[in-house]
Amino acid sequence: MAKKIKDSSASTPAVAASRRRVGKGAVTASVPRTPERLEEVAQVVVANGDDAVPDAPRRRRRAVANAAAAAVGARFRRWTKAEVVEAFSRFEAADPEPRGELDHSDPFTLLVAVVLSAQATDAGVNKATRGLFAAAPTPAAMVALGEEGVARHIRTLGLYRGKAKNVVELSRLLIAEHGGQVPRDREALEALPGVGRKTANVVLNIAFGEPTIAVDTHLFRVANRTGLAPGTTPLAVELGLEKAIPDRFKLHAHHWLILHGRYVCKARLPECPRCLIADLCRWPEKTPAPA
Numbered sequence: 601m602a603k604k605i606k607d608s609s610a611s612t613p614a615v616a617a618s619r620r621r622v623g624k625g626a627v628t629a630s631v632p633r634t635p636e637r638l639e640e641v642a643q644v645v646v647a648n649g650d651d652a653v654p655d656a657p658r659r660r661r662r663a664v665a666n667a668a669a670a671a672v673g674a675r676f677r678r679w680t681k682a683e684v685v686e687a688f689s690r691f692e693a694a695d696p697e698p699r700g701e702l703d704h705s706d707p708f709t710l711l712v713a714v715v716l717s718a719q720a721t722d723a724g725v726n727k728a729t730r731g732l733f734a735a736a737p738t739p740a741a742m743v744a745l746g747e748e749g750v751a752r753h754i755r756t757l758g759l760y761r762g763k764a765k766n767v768v769e770l771s772r773l774l775i776a777e778h779g780g781q782v783p784r785d786r787e788a789l790e791a792l793p794g795v796g797r798k799t800a801n802v803v804l805n806i807a808f809g810e811p812t813i814a815v816d817t818h819l820f821r822v823a824n825r826t827g828l829a830p831g832t833t834p835l836a837v838e839l840g841l842e843k844a845i846p847d848r849f850k851l852h853a854h855h856w857l858i859l860h861g862r863y864v865c866k867a868r869l870p871e872c873p874r875c876l877i878a879d880l881c882r883w884p885e886k887t888p889a890p891a
């Protein structure tokens with residue numbers, strides 16, 4: 601089932617502060633619930649960019665930026681096929697063999713790393729998995745290490761107790777149902793605990809060379825901001841990208857777009873002056889070059 605953009609109303613001191621300071625040119629840090637409110641927020645974010653959600657935590661600012669991009673992305677002029685080819689030709693020329701940033705040595709360690717990466721940075725996951733994979737590089741070793749043992753290695757990550765439970769259980773299922781191997785099959789992957797469509801897409805793409813496109817927060821924003829494949833859910837964006845991107849670019853499209861979102865088209869302040877596809881992108885308020 602398609603996952604909607606998260607709408608949490610958790611009230612941290614930073615969020616509360618941002619709510620108190622809301623005024624002209626600023627919006628609350630909560631993701632808007634109605635189309636009307638989404639539209640309102642989108643206008644403020646487009647006009648004010650980084651200052652639209654003052655003092656909110658990074659994840660919340662990113663969620664609002666993404667929601668705003670989704671609201672306005674659908675209105676942009678469609679990309680022509682020639683424009684899409686041009687954009688991906690530029691990504692290809694700049695980075696012919698893009699790589700993900702999660703450390704792994706085989707499909708199993710990749711699967712575990714991706715499961716651990718929910719609501720965590722790749723750098724944070726790599727730090728945690730260094731010791732974890734040294735202690736348990738196989739499903740059998742992971743089961744033997746047990747939940748408490750896994751938790752000890754990954755306690756710097758958010759939701760580590762639930763993640764430890766999932767990692768041990770998925771390892772047990774790999775042994776029981778797949779001969780200790782990671783299956784090259786979406787349905788079988790998604791049946792494992794902690795594995796959703798995005799994780800399955802990452803594993804199919806990186807471990808097995810399938811032309812899947814995993815939509816994470818960065819890719820969601822880039823697809824909407826640029827107008828390349830607007831959509832209000834990750835699944836809508838994924839299907840839009842699959843339709844828009846020519847087959848010859850599909851294997852690496854996932855990495856090009858994620859890396860572009862992570863390092864250039866950032867949520868808070870996109871670095872438009874150094875963007876490879878600025879002339880093709882439909883985002884109306886591009887960040888100006890420094891004077």
Ligand code: SF4
Pocket residue numbers: 825826864865866870871872875876877878879881882883886887
């Ligand atoms: S021009 Fe700016 S908004 Fe558009 S893709 Fe590039 S960095 Fe993002």
